[in-house]
Amino acid sequence: EAGVAQSPRYKIIEKRQSVAFWCNPISGHATLYWYQQILGQGPKLLIQFQNNGVVDDSQLPKDRFSAERLKGVDSTLKIQPAKLEDSAVYLCASSLDNIRNEQYFGPGTRLTVT
Amino acid sequence: GENVEQHPSTLSVQEGDSAVIKCTYSDSASNYFPWYKQELGKRPQLIIDIRSNVGEKKDQRIAVTLNKTAKHFSLHITETQPEDSAVYFCAASKRGAQKLVFGQGTRLTINP
Numbered sequence: 001e002a003g004v005a006q007s008p009r010y011k012i013i014e015k016r017q018s019v020a021f022w023c024n025p026i027s028g029h030a031t032l033y034w035y036q037q038i039l040g041q042g043p044k045l046l047i048q049f050q051n052n053g054v055v056d057d058s059q060l061p062k063d064r065f066s067a068e069r070l071k072g073v074d075s076t077l078k079i080q081p082a083k084l085e086d087s088a089v090y091l092c093a094s095s096l097d098n099i100r101n102e103q104y105f106g107p108g109t110r111l112t113v114t
Numbered sequence: 115g116e117n118v119e120q121h122p123s124t125l126s127v128q129e130g131d132s133a134v135i136k137c138t139y140s141d142s143a144s145n146y147f148p149w150y151k152q153e154l155g156k157r158p159q160l161i162i163d164i165r166s167n168v169g170e171k172k173d174q175r176i177a178v179t180l181n182k183t184a185k186h187f188s189l190h191i192t193e194t195q196p197e198d199s200a201v202y203f204c205a206a207s208k209r210g211a212q213k214l215v216f217g218q219g220t221r222l223t224i225n226p
Contacts, residue, residue, distance in 0.1 A: 004157075031212060042120075042203050042216025043158065056213055091157070101146050101212045105157040 002027065004106035006092050012112045018080035021109045025073070025094030031055075033103060034067055034077050035091040043091055049075060082113045116141040118206050120217025128225050133194055135220045137204035138186040144206040147180060147187045148214065153200045162189070191222075199224045 005024040013019050025032050031050050035043035046065065048056040052072040060067070064083070069075040079086055089108040095101055117140040127133050139147075148163035164171045164178045164187065171178050175194075180187040191198055201221050205214040 033213070040219075042118075042205070042219050043214070044216070045213040048213055095212065101207055101214075102148070102160060102163065103212075103214060104160065105150075107157045 004092055004094055004104055006090075006106035006109055008109055009107060010110050010112075012114065013082055015084055015113050016081040018078065019082055019111060020076050020078045021090050021092075021111075023075045023077070023092030023106060025075075025092070026104060028096065029094035029104075030072075030097050031095045032069055032075050033093040033095075034075070035093060035105075037089045037091055037108070039088070046077070046090075079111075082111075084113050087111060087113045116144060116206055116208065116215040118204060118215050118217040120204050120220060122220060123218065124221045124223070126223045126225060127194055129194055129196060131194055133191045133198070133222055133224075135189045135202055135204070135222070136186060137188070137206075137217050138184075139206045139215075140185070141206070141208055142182075142185065143208040145209050146207045147178070148205050149176075149178060149189050150203045150205065150216075151200045152203065152219075158203060194224045196224050196226055198222060 033048050034046045037043040046060045047067045049069040052069050067077045089110050091108045092106040093103040095103045120137045145166040150158035151161045152158045175192050177190045201219045203219050204217040207214050
């Protein structure tokens with residue numbers, strides 16, 4: 001079974017530029033999550049989708065971050081404009097449904113904002 | 115909201131010895147407690163999890179215990195091996211909200 005795919009793996013941008021990350025969850029997984037992991041810390045949830053609907057985006061900085069999962073499969077996370085403090089690894093995870101909560105993570109995108 | 119505290123932040127043990135990592139959570143409604151292993155530059159990998167209807171779960175050399183009354187859970191690794199060296203994260207989630215709240219992580223080093 002293929003795992004969660006993410007791209008790009010690395011991205012370096014200057015502050016105030018924009019960037020987008022892509023995630024393809026495990027086939028058949030209805031729930032998709034985007035987490036931000038700052039160096040030395042545990043992942044922190046940014047947004048959770050159930051199929052193509054948003055379940056929780058309470059910790060998403062909506063003035064600069066946006067995410068979508070239009071067809072209920074792939075998802076994109078965008079930052080515009082980026083700030084220095086956005087430097088982190090952005091992890092995508094998926095789970096089968098909203099009952100069994102085993103979450104499987106992708107390899108992440110390491111973002112460096114200079 | 116939920117808060118998860120994890121201790122210790124670093125742990126060094128001799129190969130073959132046991133390692134124990136402890137976490138406490140604040141929300142009594144939490145009912146799912148996974149543990150993830152993250153090697154340097156790699157994705158977090160789910161290694162074991164426990165739900166609030168059981169007190170202990172074991173899978174070969176790793177085990178997790180849960181004390182709902184005290185709101186804490188622990189990861190136990192026996193007969194440690196060099197490949198167990200990694201950062202370990204505990205997490206918690208509650209009914210109706212699948213988001214995981216993570217602890218701060220424990221860097222485990224196995225000394226040969």
